[in-house]
Amino acid sequence: xxxxxxxxxxxxxxxxxxxxxxxxxxxxxxxxxxxxxxxxxxxxxxxxxxxxxxxxxxxxxxxxxxxxxxxxxxxxxxxxxxxxxxxxxxxxxxxxxxxxxxxxxxxxxxxxxxxxxxxxxxxxxxxxxxxxxxxxxxxxxxxxxxxxxxxxxxxxxxxxxxxxxxxxxxxxxxxxxxxxxxxxxxxxxxxxxxxxxxxxxxxxxxxxxxxxxxxxxxxxxxxxxxxxxxxxxxxxxxxxxxxxxxxxxxxxxxxxxxxxxxxxxxxxxxxxxxxxxxxxxxxxxxxxxxxxxxxxxxxxxxxxxxxxxxxxxxxxxxxxxxxxxxxxxxxxxxxxxxxxxxxxxxxxxxxxxxxxxxxxxxxxxxxxxxxxxxxxxxxxxx
Numbered sequence: 001x002x003x004x005x006x007x008x009x010x011x012x013x014x015x016x017x018x019x020x021x022x023x024x025x026x027x028x029x030x031x032x033x034x035x036x037x038x039x040x041x042x043x044x045x046x047x048x049x050x051x052x053x054x055x056x057x058x059x060x061x062x063x064x065x066x067x068x069x070x071x072x073x074x075x076x077x078x079x080x081x082x083x084x085x086x087x088x089x090x091x092x093x094x095x096x097x098x099x100x101x102x103x104x105x106x107x108x109x110x111x112x113x114x115x116x117x118x119x120x121x122x123x124x125x126x127x128x129x130x131x132x133x134x135x136x137x138x139x140x141x142x143x144x145x146x147x148x149x150x151x152x153x154x155x156x157x158x159x160x161x162x163x164x165x166x167x168x169x170x171x172x173x174x175x176x177x178x179x180x181x182x183x184x185x186x187x188x189x190x191x192x193x194x195x196x197x198x199x200x201x202x203x204x205x206x207x208x209x210x211x212x213x214x215x216x217x218x219x220x221x222x223x224x225x226x227x228x229x230x231x232x233x234x235x236x237x238x239x240x241x242x243x244x245x246x247x248x249x250x251x252x253x254x255x256x257x258x259x260x261x262x263x264x265x266x267x268x269x270x271x272x273x274x275x276x277x278x279x280x281x282x283x284x285x286x287x288x289x290x291x292x293x294x295x296x297x298x299x300x301x302x303x304x305x306x307x308x309x310x311x312x313x314x315x316x317x318x319x320x321x322x323x324x325x326x327x328x329x330x331x332x333x334x335x336x337x338x339x340x341x342x343x344x345x346x347x348x349x350x351x352x353x354x355x356x357x358x359x360x361x362x363x364x365x366x367x368x369x370x371x372x373x374x375x376x377x378x379x380x381x382x
Contacts (some may be wrong), residue, residue, distance in 0.1 A: 006171075017078070017125050020066040023056055029068065032075040039111060042277030042315070043141075046098055047109040051274075052080045053104035054248035055098040059240065061085075063345075065094060065131045067122050069110075077110035077118035083132045091346040094126060103283070104139040104161055104320050104336050107146075119145040136352035137339040140321055148305035151339040152351070158320030162330035166305065166314045169331055179329055180305065187302040190295050198264030202303040207256045207272065215258050216246055219270045229289070242284065246272075256283075259307070261300040269296035271304070279315040280308050301329060 020026050026049075032238075033049040039211040040047075054308045056062060062082035080097040110118040119296045123146065126135060137146065147153060194200045207215065220243050249256060255276070261269040271285035287296045297362060305316060318326040320336055342348040 014071070015121070016070040017121075018068045018070065019129065020068060020245075021064050021130070023053065023064065026053060026056075026064060026066055027176050029075060029078075033078060033109075036075055036078065036109060036111075040109060041112055042279035043106060044109055045274050045276035045279065045281055046103055046105045047078075047080065048254060050253040052098045054250070055245050056082070057248040058245040059097075062097060064097070065126075065242055066097075067125060069118060069121060077108050077114070077122065079108045079126075081126065081131070086134065086136075086350050091229070091344070091350045093350075094132035094135045096137060104141070104156075104158065107137055107140060107143070116145045119143065119378060120148065123149045123151075127341065129342060130343070132339075133342070134350055135339075135341040135343065139336050140339065141334060142337060143339065146339040146341075149341065149343045154338050154340070156320070156336035156338045158336050159322050160316040160336050161320050161334040162322060162326035163329045163334060164305075164316040164318075165332050165333040166316070172331070178301075179331060183298065183302050183305075183329060185254070186295070187299045189307040190299050194291075194294055194296070194299070196261055198266075199242065200299075201262045201265070202300070202307075203260045203262065204257060204304070204307050207258045209251050211258070212247070212251075215260070215267075215270060216272070218267065219272065219284070219286045222270075222288060223284070225289055226286065227356045259300060259304050261303065263291075263295055268294075269300045271305075275313065278313050280304065280313050280315055281317045282319060297325065 030049045030053075037044060037048050056064060059082075062084050064265060065081045065083050067081060068075060068263060073175070081094050082097045083092050083094055084090070086093045096105060098105065106115065107243040108119045108122050115378075123135075127149065136152070136153070137143075138155050140146075145153075164179065166180070169180055172178050191200050218304045246256075255274060259271045259273060260267050267288070268291045269285070269287040272283045274281040274283055285297065285300070301316075308314070308316065315327075317334075318330060340351055342351045
C-alpha cells in the first residue's frame with residue numbers, strides 16, 4: 001500500500017495524498033486539522049480532531065486509515081477513515097471514524113465549496129490503495145460524488161435526522177399554532193405540575209472533567225434503566241461504547257454541553273449537546289424514571305430553545321433515528337443513506353451477505369414485538 005502519492009491536476013495545482021495509520025501520526029497534524037475544521041460550517045461538527053481522536057482511543061480495534069490531501073504544506077482536506085473487520089469477520093471494512101448511534105457526518109472535511117471535489121478525489125484514492133476489502137460509508141447525506149464512483153446506495157438504519165428550523169417555524173403562516181407555541185403551552189402545563197414538587201430551574205453549561213461522573217454517569221444510568229425496562233435492543237443502543245468515548249474527550253477543546261432540568265436542585269432530565277455555527281446538536285439525553293409522567297424532556301426542550309435564541313442559534317438538530325417526540329418538534333428532515341463499494345472478491349461476498357433491506361426490516365420488526373417478548377429475547381441474548 002502506498003501511503004503517499006502525488007497527483008497532478010493541471011499546471012497550477014499539484015495535490016499530495018498521505019495515509020496516516022496511527023494516533024501518533026494523526027497527533028502531528030492536529031493544529032492544521034483544527035484550522036481546517038474552524039473554517040467549516042455546522043455540518044462538520046463531528047469531524048473535529050478532539051472528537052475523532054477520542055473515538056479512536058475508545059475503539060482500539062479500529063485501525064486508522066486517515067486520508068489527508070495537501071497542496072504544498074497546506075492541509076486541504078482530511079477523511080478520517082478506519083479499517084475494521086466486518087461483522088462477518090472475514091473481511092476488512094473502511095468506514096468513517098467517530099460514528100455514534102444517532103450521529104451523522106460527512107466523509108470528508110474540507111472547505112464547504114470544495115466538498116464534492118475532495119470527496120471524489122478521496123474515494124478514487126481510497127479505491128486504488130487496497131485499504132480494505134469493502135468501503136462502507138454509513139449515515140451520510142445524499143452524495144452525488146459517491147454515486148458517480150459506483151457506490152451502492154441504500155436507506156440508512158438511522159432513516160433521517162429531524163431538525164427544528166426556528167426561523168422557519170416563526171414564519172409558518174396559515175397554521176393556528178406553530179411547533180414552538182404548542183411546545184411552550186405544553187411545557188407551561190408540565191412546569192406547573194413540577195412546581196408542586198419544588199422549584200423548577202434550568203442549567204446550561206460546558207461539560208467539564210470535574211462534573212463528568214455526576215452528570216454523564218447519571219445520564220447513562222437513567223438511559224440504561226429506561227432501555228432495559230422498555231425491552232429495547234441492547235446492541236442497537238450500546239451505551240458502554242458511548243460512555244468510554246466521552247471519557248476520552250478533552251473538554252477544554254470541544255464545546256460539549258450539558259443541559260439540565262432540576263426540581264429543588266435535583267436533576268430530573270439531562271441532555272448532552274454539541275454546538276457549531278448556528279446549530280445545536282442533541283447528542284443524547286435521558287430522564288429520571290421517577291418523573292416519567294411529567295414529560296420532563298419536553299420541558300427541557302423549551303428551555304433549550306430559549307437558551308438557543310439568546311445565543312444566536314436557530315437550528316435544533318435531533319439527529320438520526322426518528323422518534324415520536326422528534327417528529328412532533330421538527331419541521332425539516334435530513335435524509336440519511338449508506339453507501340457501499342466492494343473492492344475485492346471477499347468484499348463482494350460480504351456485500352451480498354449483508355443484504356441491507358433484510359437487515360433493516362429485521363431491526364424494525366423487532367420493535368413490533370410485544371414489550372415482554374423483547375425483554376425475554378434480550379435476556380436470552382445476554
